Amino acid sequence: MSSGRSTALHTDRYELTMLDAALRDGTASRRCVFEVFGRRLPGGRRFGVVAGTGRLLSLIRDFRFGPEELRFLRDARIVDAATVAWLETYRFSGVVTGYREGELYFPGSPILTVEGTFADAVILETLILSVMNHDSAIATAAARMSIAADGRPLAEMGSRRAGEESAVAAARAAYIAGFSATSNLEAGRRWSIPTMGTAAHAWTLLHDDEESAFRSQVDAMGPETTLLVDTYDIAEGVRTAVRVAGPALGGVRIDSGDLPTVAAAVRAQLDALGATGTKITVTSDLDEYAIAALAASPVDAYGVGTSVVTGSGHPTAGMVYKLVARESASGDWIPVAKASTEKASRGGRKRAGRVIEEGTATTELLRIVDAGDVSDTVPRGTRALQVVLVDAGETDAAFEGPRGVEGARRHHAQVRAELPLGGYGLSRSDPAIPTVYQEGAPPSEA
Amino acid sequence: MSSGRSTALHTDRYELTMLDAALRDGTASRRCVFEVFGRRLPGGRRFGVVAGTGRLLSLIRDFRFGPEELRFLRDARIVDAATVAWLETYRFSGVVTGYREGELYFPGSPILTVEGTFADAVILETLILSVMNHDSAIATAAARMSIAADGRPLAEMGSRRAGEESAVAAARAAYIAGFSATSNLEAGRRWSIPTMGTAAHAWTLLHDDEESAFRSQVDAMGPETTLLVDTYDIAEGVRTAVRVAGPALGGVRIDSGDLPTVAAAVRAQLDALGATGTKITVTSDLDEYAIAALAASPVDAYGVGTSVVTGSGHPTAGMVYKLVARESASGDWIPVAKASTEKASRGGRKRAGRVIEEGTATTELLRIVDAGDVSDTVPRGTRALQVVLVDAGETDAAFEGPRGVEGARRHHAQVRAELPLGGYGLSRSDPAIPTVYQEGAPPSEA
Numbered sequence: 001m002s003s004g005r006s007t008a009l010h011t012d013r014y015e016l017t018m019l020d021a022a023l024r025d026g027t028a029s030r031r032c033v034f035e036v037f038g039r040r041l042p043g044g045r046r047f048g049v050v051a052g053t054g055r056l057l058s059l060i061r062d063f064r065f066g067p068e069e070l071r072f073l074r075d076a077r078i079v080d081a082a083t084v085a086w087l088e089t090y091r092f093s094g095v096v097t098g099y100r101e102g103e104l105y106f107p108g109s110p111i112l113t114v115e116g117t118f119a120d121a122v123i124l125e126t127l128i129l130s131v132m133n134h135d136s137a138i139a140t141a142a143a144r145m146s147i148a149a150d151g152r153p154l155a156e157m158g159s160r161r162a163g164e165e166s167a168v169a170a171a172r173a174a175y176i177a178g179f180s181a182t183s184n185l186e187a188g189r190r191w192s193i194p195t196m197g198t199a200a201h202a203w204t205l206l207h208d209d210e211e212s213a214f215r216s217q218v219d220a221m222g223p224e225t226t227l228l229v230d231t232y233d234i235a236e237g238v239r240t241a242v243r244v245a246g247p248a249l250g251g252v253r254i255d256s257g258d259l260p261t262v263a264a265a266v267r268a269q270l271d272a273l274g275a276t277g278t279k280i281t282v283t284s285d286l287d288e289y290a291i292a293a294l295a296a297s298p299v300d301a302y303g304v305g306t307s308v309v310t311g312s313g314h315p316t317a318g319m320v321y322k323l324v325a326r327e328s329a330s331g332d333w334i335p336v337a338k339a340s341t342e343k344a345s346r347g348g349r350k351r352a353g354r355v356i357e358e359g360t361a362t363t364e365l366l367r368i369v370d371a372g373d374v375s376d377t378v379p380r381g382t383r384a385l386q387v388v389l390v391d392a393g394e395t396d397a398a399f400e401g402p403r404g405v406e407g408a409r410r411h412h413a414q415v416r417a418e419l420p421l422g423g424y425g426l427s428r429s430d431p432a433i434p435t436v437y438q439e440g441a442p443p444s445e446a
Numbered sequence: 447m448s449s450g451r452s453t454a455l456h457t458d459r460y461e462l463t464m465l466d467a468a469l470r471d472g473t474a475s476r477r478c479v480f481e482v483f484g485r486r487l488p489g490g491r492r493f494g495v496v497a498g499t500g501r502l503l504s505l506i507r508d509f510r511f512g513p514e515e516l517r518f519l520r521d522a523r524i525v526d527a528a529t530v531a532w533l534e535t536y537r538f539s540g541v542v543t544g545y546r547e548g549e550l551y552f553p554g555s556p557i558l559t560v561e562g563t564f565a566d567a568v569i570l571e572t573l574i575l576s577v578m579n580h581d582s583a584i585a586t587a588a589a590r591m592s593i594a595a596d597g598r599p600l601a602e603m604g605s606r607r608a609g610e611e612s613a614v615a616a617a618r619a620a621y622i623a624g625f626s627a628t629s630n631l632e633a634g635r636r637w638s639i640p641t642m643g644t645a646a647h648a649w650t651l652l653h654d655d656e657e658s659a660f661r662s663q664v665d666a667m668g669p670e671t672t673l674l675v676d677t678y679d680i681a682e683g684v685r686t687a688v689r690v691a692g693p694a695l696g697g698v699r700i701d702s703g704d705l706p707t708v709a710a711a712v713r714a715q716l717d718a719l720g721a722t723g724t725k726i727t728v729t730s731d732l733d734e735y736a737i738a739a740l741a742a743s744p745v746d747a748y749g750v751g752t753s754v755v756t757g758s759g760h761p762t763a764g765m766v767y768k769l770v771a772r773e774s775a776s777g778d779w780i781p782v783a784k785a786s787t788e789k790a791s792r793g794g795r796k797r798a799g800r801v802i803e804e805g806t807a808t809t810e811l812l813r814i815v816d817a818g819d820v821s822d823t824v825p826r827g828t829r830a831l832q833v834v835l836v837d838a839g840e841t842d843a844a845f846e847g848p849r850g851v852e853g854a855r856r857h858h859a860q861v862r863a864e865l866p867l868g869g870y871g872l873s874r875s876d877p878a879i880p881t882v883y884q885e886g887a888p889p890s891e892a
Contacts, residue, residue: 005451007610009630009631009632009634009635010605010610010613010614010630010631010632011630011631011632012603012605012606012629012630012631012643013629013630013631013634013641013642013643014629014643014644014645014646015643015646016631017643017644017645017666017667018645018646018648018649020666021645021649021662021663021665021666021667022649022652022662024662024665024666025662025665025666027652027653027662030652032648032652034648059610068635069635072631072634072635073631076634076641078631078641118648118652122646122648125606125646126605126606126613126630127610129606129607130605130606130607130608130609130610130613131609131610133606133607133608134608134609134610134612135609157458159456159458159572159576160458160571160572160575160576160579160767161575161576161579161762161764162576162579162580162609162612162761162762163576163577163580163581163608163609163611163612163615164453164456164505164573164576164577164580164611165609165610165611165612166580166608166609166611166612167456167572167576168456169609183458183459183460184455184456184457184458184459184572185455185456185457185458185459185462185518185519185524186455186456186457188455188459188518188522189455189514189515189518195459195522195524196459197458197459197460197461197463198460198463199460199463199464199467200460200461200464200571201768201769201784202464202478202480202564202568202768202769203464203467203468205769205772205782205783205784206468206473206476206478206564206769206772207473208774208775216467216468216470216471216473217467219467219470219471220463220466220467220470220471221463221467231784231785232785233785306762306764309762310761310762311761315608315756315757315761316607316608316752316755316756318607318752321606322647322648323647323648323651323652326651326652328654329654336651337651338647338651338677339677339678339679
């Protein structure tokens with residue numbers, strides 16, 4: 001899934017100026033541990049969903065400085081000649097561990113841990129955060145919509161309300177979090193996500209009247225197609241649709257109006273016309289709250305646009321990339337953390353496990369371990385949350401491509417089922433489970 | 447500025463299923479006019495800023511279906527063999543007119559008009575809206591921040607809070623709307639936007655103490671660099687910074703705390719230390735309101751992250767792509783519009799002009815003209831708003847690349863100066879000027 005295009009300049013300038021200075025003063029080779037985590041869950045949400053990981057792996061592989069990138073850095077005097085030479089052979093050679101894609105996360109969860117020299121690791125900050133913050137924001141919103149839809153199919157159709165590449169990533173993240181399909185063809189091609197869609201209002205307006213538009217669509221796609229019935233008058237549109245396609249009509253789509261009222265009226269009308277098997281899809285400005293409000297309505301499927309691709313009010317997950325431990329001049333590991341005011345965080349490498357009691361998650365347990373301790377131990381009695389994603393620079397192909405997407409989707413469904421009941425609520429609240437830090441030696445029992 | 451990669455599948459599936467059906471029933475060749483406009487300005491804003499146009503032109507040029515795209519469409523049975531054959535030679539051959547990039551817009555403003563056959567024009571919907579909705583949302587938020595900053599330099603540093611490609615587009619849109627620089631190196635390379643940035647908290651944490659971190663940075667970048675002083679204690683950080691760099695220190699950056707209080711204290715401390723020329727940059731969770739609240743504080747420059755790249759609460763401009771006129775079976779032009787409920791719009795091609803009285807904009811005048819009328823007449827007494835961007839499929843290079851960005855930035859500064867005083871307010875309100883539709887023949891005087 002490598003794009004082949006360099007991703008190396010998707011980087012904030014200060015990362016390269018720090019590299020430049022670190023190569024001069026010798027600290028560039030100090031071994032470091034950086035962690036990606038969110039200080040809080042945006043919007044009073046009860047959980048977050050990790051997404052972007054599989055996509056990130058190939059972007060890290062493409063993080064190479066080619067002639068074009070190096071020429072820019074030299075000509076714009078971003079770094080000096082020695083740094084340009086160093087970047088020329090750069091290839092990330094460290095280790096990345098992290099939560100599996102699709103996993104839930106909570107405040108402080110170390111969703112990615114990047115280990116390497118300072119030079120190795122510092123320059124990946126922006127790329128990693130761009131991908132994880134965007135995709136996790138979408139997946140988190142999408143999971144809430146998937147909970148609200150309660151098993152009814154949900155299609156993502158918001159590409160037009162997001163940047164053209166973010167739209168593809170959004171379709172992918174929504175699918176991982178429980179959506180069933182996307183309107184975005186590039187997401188279909190790139191990630192093998194099922195695609196859907198039949199016609200827009202322009203189709204009806206193009207034709208001399210609604211009937212000829214419907215007839216033409218049914219001729220092309222068969223009576224099992226979905227007809228958009230709200231270009232002029234919905235009741236008239238439904239009548240025309242059934243007259244043209246017959247009672248075997250696959251579906252009607254409604255894109256405007258007060259949906260609970262309209263859906264009930266359309267269902268009654270379809271049933272009266274004998275079209276009892278015709279499904280109703282609604283697509284007008286839905287978000288998780290509107291979907292939940294339609295739970296008792298005769299709606300068969302939802303199409304969601306703007307709200308899912310913009311994270312339903314929270315377009316970024318707000319995660320940060322922080323140095324939590326580093327090697328000292330004498331080679332010892334030292335936990336480090338910013339001390340000032342509201343942005344303080346916990347230094348030290350975290351080993352993460354989720355305490356599961358009788359199938360239900362109760363605690364996010366983060367054990368602060370010696371950064372030199374690379375053993376795989378997790379707190380006893382917990383489900384281990386971290387897996388190796390990149391080892392000595394080599395990415396794990398199992399997490400990439402369409403296979404990675406399917407794996408993440410399955411994993412998400414499994415772990416979401418571990419949420420305590422309160423975790424499924426849509427209103428603002430505390431995280432579904434508390435995050436507990438453990439210092440020092442492994443506890444005898446979690 | 448062509449990326450060389452096909453953009454053809456950044457498309458919602460329904461566009462291709464409509465194309466498929468239209469090629470069968472003969473309506474594919476009907477000439478059509480589609481318009482891009484916003485029904486309202488999100489968030490009670492007083493104006494919108496058009497952005498994305500220059501970027502879009504090269505993406506339209508790359509909208510070609512190559513072997514990989516065609517194979518996907520065939521294998522996934524999105525369209526039939528005849529449509530695959532048609533797409534194989536597709537290249538947009540119509541005309542696109544639109545508002546200049548950087549121009550202001552108001553409800554209903556036809557910021558882009560796409561003319562061609564139905565087949566030509568319908569399949570560009572998603573790509574056009576993705577680019578214009580994202581970039582215009584960012585530019586609109588950025589313009590408000592630029593107004594609030596009132597001449598102080600503003601840097602965009604939000605890449606980590608946006609998808610990796612949207613981040614580059616956001617840097618570009620913010621620069622057009624008045625930002626002075628970006629942290630994003632790819633935006634520097636691709637669009638020649640000035641880049642900035644020196645060091646993160648990780649730089650200080652990497653070193654044995656703050657003093658050695660500062661010393662090393664000053665050694666590498668000179669005393670004119672900007673030192674980040676809030677890793678531990680700000681007052682101590684400022685003292686150390688001036689001790690290390692001397693009173694000629696270029697700047698200090700503060701990324702946390704109550705900024706009005708902190709900025710005043712740091713200014714007093716710097717002055718007492720003789721560092722009267724040292725500038726103060728603040729970068730902590732700023733948006734247009736926080737910037738406005740710092741107007742009286744001794745702040746020299748702002749760095750804005752999350753809020754600008756996410757449109758400060760409105761991550762999409764919410765513009766739509768609507769068929770407004772089409773050719774009938776007999777070759778006449780017919781204005782068309784969706785009739786139902788809250789999403790109704792005005793049919794017919796619009797000719798747009800802004801009434802300017804003594805240098806101040808007073809009205810957005812949209813004259814509904816016969817779609818066959820391709821003369822360049824605008825309502826008399828107004829500034830013409832539409833220019834030709836693509837003619838017979840050929841894009842106008844003047845609007846593309848770094849030159850296009852500089853032109854858009856200049857144009858934005860000029861036209862923003864035409865706003866009436868009420869247009870500069872940040873609170874929720876009506877649009878700065880009303881949109882007035884004129885039907886029928888040209889008026890004798892606007």
